[in-house]
Amino acid sequence: MDPLDFTEGEFYQDNFDSRAYIDTFYSNPSGHTDENYLVFALQRLSETFSSGKYKGQRLIDVGSAASIHCVISACAHLDHIVLSDFTDRNRAELSQWLCKAPGCFDWTPVIQQVCHMEKESKSPVEVEAVLRQRVQSVVKCDVRLENPFHPLTQEPADCVVTSLCLEAACKDFPSYCDALRNVTSVLKPGGVLVMIGALGESFYIVAGQRFSCLRLTRSNVEETLRKLEFSILDFNVFKNASVEIKHVSDFEAIFYLVALKSI
Numbered sequence: 001m002d003p004l005d006f007t008e009g010e011f012y013q014d015n016f017d018s019r020a021y022i023d024t025f026y027s028n029p030s031g032h033t034d035e036n037y038l039v040f041a042l043q044r045l046s047e048t049f050s051s052g053k054y055k056g057q058r059l060i061d062v063g064s065a066a067s068i069h070c071v072i073s074a075c076a077h078l079d080h081i082v083l084s085d086f087t088d089r090n091r092a093e094l095s096q097w098l099c100k101a102p103g104c105f106d107w108t109p110v111i112q113q114v115c116h117m118e119k120e121s122k123s124p125v126e127v128e129a130v131l132r133q134r135v136q137s138v139v140k141c142d143v144r145l146e147n148p149f150h151p152l153t154q155e156p157a158d159c160v161v162t163s164l165c166l167e168a169a170c171k172d173f174p175s176y177c178d179a180l181r182n183v184t185s186v187l188k189p190g191g192v193l194v195m196i197g198a199l200g201e202s203f204y205i206v207a208g209q210r211f212s213c214l215r216l217t218r219s220n221v222e223e224t225l226r227k228l229e230f231s232i233l234d235f236n237v238f239k240n241a242s243v244e245i246k247h248v249s250d251f252e253a254i255f256y257l258v259a260l261k262s263i
C-alpha cells in the first residue's frame with residue numbers, strides 16, 4: 001500500500017466509531033464470529049498474569065481504543081493502570097465506562113469469560129470493581145512520538161500492554177520499529193511487554209469504514225524486539241481458520257507475545 005493512503009491517527013480521530021468498534025468486536029466473549037481470536041487472547045492474558053510472575057506498581061495499556069479486555073487479568077496484580085488512545089472519542093468512551101455513565105458499554109460477558117478461565121473466587125462484579133478502582137487515568141497517546149504521552153510524562157512502568165495498535169498506527173516498517181521503541185521506552189529495565197498483534201493483515205472494517213493495517217510477519221516483530229534488546233519469553237500464534245472470509249478484516253494470524261526489557 002502507498003504510505004500516503006494509510007489511515008493514520010488523524011484519520012482515526014475523524015472516522016473511528018468507538019462504540020461500533022467495541023460493539024462489533026467485544027459484545028460477545030468469543031469476539032466477532034468471522035474472527036474468533038478473542039478467547040485465544042483472553043486465555044493467554046489470563047495465563048500470563050495468573051502465573052504471578054508479573055506484578056508491580058504500574059501498567060500502561062497503549063492504544064486501548066475504548067476497550068478494557070487487555071487489563072482484566074492484570075488488574076489483580078498491578079496497582080495502577082493507565083489506559084491510553086489517540087482519539088478523543090475512544091478516551092471519552094473509556095471514561096464513561098469508568099464512571100458507570102448511563103448507557104456505557106457492558107463488559108460483563110467478557111469479564112465473566114475471564115473469571116471462568118481463571119476459576120477465581122472473585123465474582124465478575126468484584127473483578128469489575130477492582131478494575132475500575134485500579135484504572136487511574138485515561139490519557140492521550142501517539143505512538144509516533146518519542147514520548148507517546150507528550151505533554152505528559154509517564155512514570156516508568158512495570159508492564160506495558162499493547163494490542164492491535166502499532167500495525168494500525170504505522171504506515172511502514174521503519175515507523176513500526178520507531179513506534180515500538182517509543183512505546184517500550186516507558187518500561188522499567190526488566191519490565192514486561194505483553195503485545196497482541198495481527199500478522200499478514202492489510203485492513204479491518206468498523207461500521208463500514210476501512211482502516212489500514214501494516215502487513216507484518218513474525219520475523220518482523222521478533223527482529224524489531226531483538227534490536228531493542230528484549231528477550232522474548234513466549235510467542236503464540238492463532239491462525240485464522242477462515243482466511244477466505246474477509247468481511248471485517250483479512251488477518252492471517254494473531255500473535256501474542258511476552259518479552260522482557262533488558263536490565
Ligand SMILES: C[S@@+](CC[C@H](N)C(=O)[O-])C[C@H]1O[C@@H](n2cnc3c(N)ncnc32)[C@H](O)[C@@H]1O
Pocket residue numbers: 008009012016062063064065066067085086087090141142143144162163164165166168169
Ligand atoms: C484496532 S484498534 C485496537 C484497539 C484495542 N487495543 C484492541 O485490542 O481492540 C487500533 C487503535 O489504535 C489507535 N491508534 C491509531 N493511531 C494511533 C497512534 N498514532 N497512537 C496511538 N494510538 C493510535 C486507534 O485510535 C485505535 O484505537
